[in-house]
Amino acid sequence: MPAIRPSSDLRNKYTEISDFCHKYDEPVYITKNGQGDLAVMSIETYEKLVGKFELYKLLDEGFDAIEKKKVRPFKNALSDIEKDL
Incomplete structure (x- = not known):
């Protein structure tokens, strides 16, 4: 199941998102105003x-x-x- 987070979590919970991306080798989908906006993943x-x-x-x-x-x-x-x- 994909990880979906609001854009505010990039600012407020960056470390949590980074840890997830490194642990699971999969992207986190970021929403903006309830719509898909970005996919964030580890290098x-x-x-x-x-x-x-x-x-x-x-x-x-x-x-x-x-x-x-x-x-x-x-x-x-x-x-x-x-x-x-």
């Missing part, structure tokens, strides 16, 4: 999330290259690299 959780997005992007590029036949066997690529040395 570690944010970096993991960004890392996953970067990995998904690279995997997507790889699958796209395979689909468009823009790949070649590893041995051939390695041979070309060794020739340049």
Whole structure:
């Protein structure tokens, strides 16, 4: 179940929100006037999330290259690299 807090808690209960984010590795949703406004998370959780997005992007590029036949066997690529040395 997501943690939902009013925006006033950022000012009044910052340490409590920070402790929660570090303990559970999940965001806290902040509301403003009863509506969703922000998601707050620890730096570690944010970096993991960004890392996953970067990995998904690279995997997507790889699958796209395979689909468009823009790949070649590893041995051939390695041979070309060794020739340049």
